[in-house]
Amino acid sequence: MSSRRSGAIRALSHVVLSGFSILCILPLLLILSISLSKEMDLLTDGYALIPKTPTLEAYAMVFRHPDQLLSSYGVTITVTVAGTFFSLLITSMLAYVLSRRDYPLARKTSFFVFFPMLFSGGLVPWYILVARTLGMRDTLFALIVPYLVIPWFVLLMKGFLSSMPASILEAARIDGASEYRIFFRLVLPLNKPGIATVALFCALLYWNDYWLSLLFIQTTRTVSLQFLLFRIMSNIDFLTSALAIQAGVRTQVDLPQQSARMAMCILAAGPMMFVFPFFQKYFVKGLIVGAVKG
Amino acid sequence: MAAGREAQAVKTIRTIWKHRELVVLSLPGVLFLLVFSYIPLYGIVLPFKNFRYDLGFWKSPWVGFRNFAFLFGSDNAWRITRNTVLLNLAFILVMTGVALAFALMLFEVRRRSVRAYQTAMFLPYFLSWVVVSYIFLALLDMDRGLANRILEALGAEPRLWYNDPGPWPLLLLLANTWKGAGYSAIIYYAGLMNIDREYYEAAEIDGATRFQQIRKISIPLLSPLITILFLLAIGRILYGNFDLFYNLTRNSTLLYPATDVIDTFVYRALRVTGDIGMSSAAGIYQSVVGFFIVLAANLVVRRIHPENSLF
Known part of the structure; x- marks a missing residue:
């Protein structure tokens, strides 16, 4: 293997790839460093990659009044778990039916499912439907329901299901098993890689979403993590109110706004940053099935 | 002609009935898309109306190309x-x-x-x-x-x-x-x-x-x-x-x-x-x-x- 590689190209590849890899990680370290810095240092010297006087002040302050953070965690986890579960169920049932070549309506149903990818009525009627007609504003439903069926996920799942050996299903049918039984007892258990991949895409979509919140959420009760971060970003006072700071500590130095903002970012985004890379291989698999074969 | 179409419809219904279990499996997804992707297609005519929430879609008055004229003007x-x-x-x-x-x-x-x-x-x-x-x-x-x-x-x-x-x-x-x-x-x-x-x-x-x-x-x-x-x-x-x-x-x-x-x-x-x-x-x-x-x-x-x- 190694003989076919010329040294110069390989060395150049290592330089470029490690350079870019560092660029991918460095910005996160900057956020981390700001969150660990003393507020006074940030005000006088600005942001730096290494904190001058490392301190946990910002985290201490966030944890003194963690109510909003915890409630946002609750919202995001609920939305992600429920959304991923129902989305997976509906998506895989639909994708399975589309993958059945002996089903005479498969082509028509396929067109029905994928046409919305090409043409839509625009944002306005959809917004009116969800917010007014279905009355989902300010409820968790608004954060879950609109993403339940994503045609691209159906396509991805169909790619996985199509590669399943037809002979197994044939055998089950000859034994007289119903379609439901075949789907839940055979297809789902045999399609674990496909389910894992689509589940990850789903979970990532729900976890990172703030678009639905931006459209449909006005209260402070159903604020997801991303939306909390978004609000803190657009209005730093929201941080102050989210942390329920009393009147006595309102000067900037007493209240480490700069560092606390970045600490919130780390606390909100951190867990996923550590969790998702472990599932990387499923993403890679999904990309291959979705892009090359799909 | 009419008889032919009728026969076609009967055939389709027979097909659906024969594969009803698969139809049922696909139904949640299909219904979802019907509601969230196909009903909003009425949006194509929305810009030709002066839409008002209080009047709703049907009662809002038509305004022709005025909205497009504003946008492109x-x-x-x-x-x-x-x-x-x-x-x-x-x-x-x-x-x-x-x-x-x-x-x-x-x-x-x-x-x-x-x-x-x-x-x-x-x-x-x-x-x-x-x-x-x-x-x-x-x-x-x-x-x-x-x-x-x-x-x-x-x-x-x-x-x-x-x-x-x-x-x-x-x-x-x-x-x-x-x-x-x-x-x-x-x-x-x-x-x-x-x-x-x-x-x-x-x-x-x-x-x-x-x-x-x-x-x-x-x-x-x-x-x-x-x-x-x-x-x-x-x-x-x-x-x-x-x-x-x-x-x-x-x-x-x-x-x-x-x-x-x-x-x-x-x-x-x-x-x-x-x-x-x-x-x-x-x-x-x-x-x-x-x-x-x-x-x-x-x-x-x-x-x-x-x-x-x-x-």
Whole structure:
């Protein structure tokens, strides 16, 4: 293997790839460093990659009044778990039916499912439907329901299901098993890689979403993590109110706004940053099935 | 004729009944799309009405082309179309080039290194755009941001980044590439892994250098994949990534000349200024023109690689 590689190209590849890899990680370290810095240092010297006087002040302050953070965690986890579960169920049932070549309506149903990818009525009627007609504003439903069926996920799942050996299903049918039984007892258990991949895409979509919140959420009760971060970003006072700071500590130095903002970012985004890379291989698999074969 | 149609209907019903279990399995998804994707198609006529929430869709008065006249009469339509198309075009071209280069480089190093690089390069993909906007703030904050601190250290004037549209096309291009390059590179890398090893071995025996092998084997054999992904992206050129344009710029009004795209315009008209007419007119403009672009892109794909066309 190694003989076919010329040294110069390989060395150049290592330089470029490690350079870019560092660029991918460095910005996160900057956020981390700001969150660990003393507020006074940030005000006088600005942001730096290494904190001058490392301190946990910002985290201490966030944890003194963690109510909003915890409630946002609750919202995001609920939305992600429920959304991923129902989305997976509906998506895989639909994708399975589309993958059945002996089903005479498969082509028509396929067109029905994928046409919305090409043409839509625009944002306005959809917004009116969800917010007014279905009355989902300010409820968790608004954060879950609109993403339940994503045609691209159906396509991805169909790619996985199509590669399943037809002979197994044939055998089950000859034994007289119903379609439901075949789907839940055979297809789902045999399609674990496909389910894992689509589940990850789903979970990532729900976890990172703030678009639905931006459209449909006005209260402070159903604020997801991303939306909390978004609000803190657009209005730093929201941080102050989210942390329920009393009147006595309102000067900037007493209240480490700069560092606390970045600490919130780390606390909100951190867990996923550590969790998702472990599932990387499923993403890679999904990309291959979705892009090359799909 | 009528009898023939009746027979057809009976046949369809028989088919459905025979496969009722499969119909039931597909029903939740189909009903969902019916409600959330097909009912909103009435939006095509929405811009021809002066929509009022209190009157509802049916009772709102017709206004003909007035909303479109307003949209295209202002310079908004030109600005958002230009920004959307040019920025997306730059995104697509640069992303294709960078991802392809990274994929070819990953192909040159050992498997173990690939995994390490992949993990690092994939990291930005997992971050939400909100988190990326925090990174941008840490870099571009007027008083404390790293960019201005570096400029100061070099003796240059610090810049008011969020007030000056000038550098933003480039900044957005960098952000988009940074976040997605790892993801796209993996797709091309997977394509490279699918190439038969024998080609390289034969080239090796003929004394071809690595560079020649890349030029004469890797790139030509990847070109179907490159073309398809490129054309699919072109098909969606009127659709901007809302999160990118809205969040990274912190929705700064001063940056609109360079960063306002159709999606941000539609959102603002709907939720901020409450101008349903303008919002739906821009939305339908995007939908209809976008539909023809995607049809054209698909036509080209079908010409080159029939098996990869969408329909």
